[in-house]
Amino acid sequence: MAIDINEYNSNLKPTWCPGCGNFLIHMSLKKALSELDITPSQTYIAFDIGCNGNGADKINTYAFKGLHGRAIPLAAGLHLANRKFTVIADLGDGACFHEGLDHLIHAIRSNYDITILIHNNQNFALTTGQATLTTDEEKPMYGLPDSKPERTLEPSEIILSANPSFYARGYSGDMQQLTELIKAGIQNKGCSVIEIMQLCPTYNEECTPQWFMQRIHKVEDSAKTLEEARKIGTITNENINTGIIYRNTELKTYYELQENRKDSQSELVDEVNQYDIQKLFDQFK
Amino acid sequence: MPTNRYCIKLGGESGQGINTLGILLSRAIKSIGYNIFSYREYPSLIKGGVASYQIDFSNQYIASSSKNCNILTILDPEAVHEYLHSLNPRGILLYDDSKVEFTPEEQAWITQNQIHVIYLDSEKMAVEAGGSPIMANIVMTSFLWKLLEFNPDDLANIVKEIFASKGEEIINKNILCLNAGYNTAEFKDEYSQRAYIPTLPTEKKENKILTGNDAIALGAISAGVRAYYGYPMTPATSIFKYLGNTYKETGILIKQAESEITAVQMAMGSMAMGTRALTATSGGGFDLMQETISCAGITETPLVIVLAQRIGAGTGVPTWTGSSDIHTAVKSGHGEFPKAVLCVSDIQSGYILIQQAFNIAETYQIPVILLTEKQIAESLFTVETLPQPLQIQRGMYDGENRYSRTDNGISPRWVPDFNKKPYLNTSDEHNEISQSTENGEEIKAMSDKRMKKMDTLLSNLPEPTIYGNPEAQTVLVGCGSTKNAILDAIATGMNISYLHYDYLYPTKTQTLLNLVSSGKRIILVENNQTGELGKILTEASGYQFEEKILKYDGRPFFVEDILNIQI
Numbered sequence: 001m002a003i004d005i006n007e008y009n010s011n012l013k014p015t016w017c018p019g020c021g022n023f024l025i026h027m028s029l030k031k032a033l034s035e036l037d038i039t040p041s042q043t044y045i046a047f048d049i050g051c052n053g054n055g056a057d058k059i060n061t062y063a064f065k066g067l068h069g070r071a072i073p074l075a076a077g078l079h080l081a082n083r084k085f086t087v088i089a090d091l092g093d094g095a096c097f098h099e100g101l102d103h104l105i106h107a108i109r110s111n112y113d114i115t116i117l118i119h120n121n122q123n124f125a126l127t128t129g130q131a132t133l134t135t136d137e138e139k140p141m142y143g144l145p146d147s148k149p150e151r152t153l154e155p156s157e158i159i160l161s162a163n164p165s166f167y168a169r170g171y172s173g174d175m176q177q178l179t180e181l182i183k184a185g186i187q188n189k190g191c192s193v194i195e196i197m198q199l200c201p202t203y204n205e206e207c208t209p210q211w212f213m214q215r216i217h218k219v220e221d222s223a224k225t226l227e228e229a230r231k232i233g234t235i236t237n238e239n240i241n242t243g244i245i246y247r248n249t250e251l252k253t254y255y256e257l258q259e260n261r262k263d264s265q266s267e268l269v270d271e272v273n274q275y276d277i278q279k280l281f282d283q284f285k
Numbered sequence: 286m287p288t289n290r291y292c293i294k295l296g297g298e299s300g301q302g303i304n305t306l307g308i309l310l311s312r313a314i315k316s317i318g319y320n321i322f323s324y325r326e327y328p329s330l331i332k333g334g335v336a337s338y339q340i341d342f343s344n345q346y347i348a349s350s351s352k353n354c355n356i357l358t359i360l361d362p363e364a365v366h367e368y369l370h371s372l373n374p375r376g377i378l379l380y381d382d383s384k385v386e387f388t389p390e391e392q393a394w395i396t397q398n399q400i401h402v403i404y405l406d407s408e409k410m411a412v413e414a415g416g417s418p419i420m421a422n423i424v425m426t427s428f429l430w431k432l433l434e435f436n437p438d439d440l441a442n443i444v445k446e447i448f449a450s451k452g453e454e455i456i457n458k459n460i461l462c463l464n465a466g467y468n469t470a471e472f473k474d475e476y477s478q479r480a481y482i483p484t485l486p487t488e489k490k491e492n493k494i495l496t497g498n499d500a501i502a503l504g505a506i507s508a509g510v511r512a513y514y515g516y517p518m519t520p521a522t523s524i525f526k527y528l529g530n531t532y533k534e535t536g537i538l539i540k541q542a543e544s545e546i547t548a549v550q551m552a553m554g555s556m557a558m559g560t561r562a563l564t565a566t567s568g569g570g571f572d573l574m575q576e577t578i579s580c581a582g583i584t585e586t587p588l589v590i591v592l593a594q595r596i597g598a599g600t601g602v603p604t605w606t607g608s609s610d611i612h613t614a615v616k617s618g619h620g621e622f623p624k625a626v627l628c629v630s631d632i633q634s635g636y637i638l639i640q641q642a643f644n645i646a647e648t649y650q651i652p653v654i655l656l657t658e659k660q661i662a663e664s665l666f667t668v669e670t671l672p673q674p675l676q677i678q679r680g681m682y683d684g685e686n687r688y689s690r691t692d693n694g695i696s697p698r699w700v701p702d703f704n705k706k707p708y709l710n711t712s713d714e715h716n717e718i719s720q721s722t723e724n725g726e727e728i729k730a731m732s733d734k735r736m737k738k739m740d741t742l743l744s745n746l747p748e749p750t751i752y753g754n755p756e757a758q759t760v761l762v763g764c765g766s767t768k769n770a771i772l773d774a775i776a777t778g779m780n781i782s783y784l785h786y787d788y789l790y791p792t793k794t795q796t797l798l799n800l801v802s803s804g805k806r807i808i809l810v811e812n813n814q815t816g817e818l819g820k821i822l823t824e825a826s827g828y829q830f831e832e833k834i835l836k837y838d839g840r841p842f843f844v845e846d847i848l849n850i851q852i
Contacts, residue, residue, distance in 0.1 A: 041705060049712075057711065062707040062708065064554070064586075064709070065711040070550045073547040073551050074550045074551075074553065077512075077553060077555040077557075078554040080512060080540075081511075081556075081558035081559065081560040081562070085558070259532075264536065268511040268558075271536070272509040272559075272560055273509050274507060275506050275507055277507045281503060281671060284493040284495055285312055285446070285493060
């Protein structure tokens, strides 16, 4: 029996542009939580700054709307303090691949048990349409009438280079699949990265729902190797694969590798007490 | 140099084991019953360059270094030229490398100051005694011990302790070298230092030696810190080292983050979740943390950062001391929001103030910066016991809304719990129910609510402490390690008083203003170029400091720097 999805709504209405992919991403997240029976009080979401971050006060869970590019380390800190919470980092392609790229790589290689939702709308939308590394190379952008001089980079290449425990790609126009991917990501024990191809009718108007529909292919089985995953993950002019692209269930989580904590039954939040340091002090000469 | 202390300086090539030898000698002298204070100078490189280790000892508590030493022991010829002039007249230069050639000026200086120059072929002596060439350092140390006319058994005991893990053979060889150095015919009665050495304290205490960073780490453990997130930067790194090396005993989660930005974000996240987490850094790393300090300010998330200062802008002089980040700490972060800045000066204050930092951060839901300096962080202090720990105060209370407006500015905050109402911490300006706002009245009301916490905090902070003779006409004002040189000067009879700030910001001013209005001569003493504490005090009190003693050459205040002040 799933939790009523209205439980996750705050009393504010979303403020995104008509047709924005964020509406359905937001709904998919709430639906995934509800179907997994994770209550609002069992969820902690670290929101970044960007259009996605404007959803922070539109959802009723524990949440922290922090700084641009920093949702991932914030989520890692939240998670390590209390592993019982479902911790999600929610950020855009600008935050994830520009301001906070180091955080993404190190979170994947640290393998914190968190879920990272990347809203990839191929631009910095909240600051009215600047180029990101996923923006088309020929496309004129804010302040760049002749398009960006830098090359485009594939998020899948960046993510797979760090050997993730879980990497999926969804599409904001397919709520059913996206909900299942978010659920699988939350259930995966380790750092789950979900790249979400997001409609942005205001600053990425070329990529209409029809444009996506012509290119999206759902993969049924995730890749067995990283090499295979790179092939499936590569986006071409004709093809964008969605689904769970890669998983590596062999990887231990960061916490499981903490020699002094791995067998601990309590969480760091339960342990804030006065500690007697006499024994430690006695070790000084 | 005051007569209640004696000073030994070891000089050599960086990476030559000066530090190990310094710790050995510090422990040995402490074990006899003296109070020691040990101070390191070393370059920011791993091998090569010159480094020194200076041990001051006394029959009273001391916590500062002297400018000059009685014995200079040199293990590398380069270091002779660097440190020769730090010797007192009639001091001893002991060296073990025949390649040393003094310049004519140096030779003249040696003659004029009646310096005893002693050469010891310590490597040969070590080998002849049955040790290895590397044990030359032990030969030198035990000869030095002979100059001091201390009992060789006391040195042998510490050597055995330090080399305990190396096995019996190594220990025995070291003891052979120790005997060779102590009993060599090179010693002459005229070298004896007995006349210059302070008498032993009448009562022998079970003292220990700790660095300032050890004290902060112990205080953090005591205060219930359960996670440490760090990125290496001198002189903050040894907090990481201590917490890491004890993590099995304490259960503290230790994370070496990919940057200071990550470290401080993780700390803020863990604090938001309801545990206590710490991060520590130095100047440049602190700059990177500032956006997060501002974020903690507006979201009202408790946060504690140790800022271990070193001298200079940019990379500056990474392994040298100063207190040039006071202003950076007080003014840190964009926008306007409440915060607190505390300043460590020694072992006791390091242990207590880190606990206080967490209590303040949680009670007032603000970022707190705890300042220390390389001079405190890495120097060895003599300690008998630590003060009683503070009670943990978290200020948590349940309520309807996370940002409710209250009379004292402090809103409800509860540890996230499956059975409690969820809430949003937001770095957008917001109303009482965490909704982002652009409404003018709401912006002003929430800004006022937050800033009210500064008044509440200020009213609960203690006034600064007055040390020394309260009747003295001259009052020095300072914070941090300058306290130690000033108190050491007072202990030798200097007739001054000293106004010391542990809590820099928000700033108490009544005691200062009382001193001003009573017509005292007030001198600001700071280990930086522009008088940063003075600027903070002026901003809070309106009082302009007319006299300032500012030192910003990377060196701490030596006790002579204070004694030379004309009063």
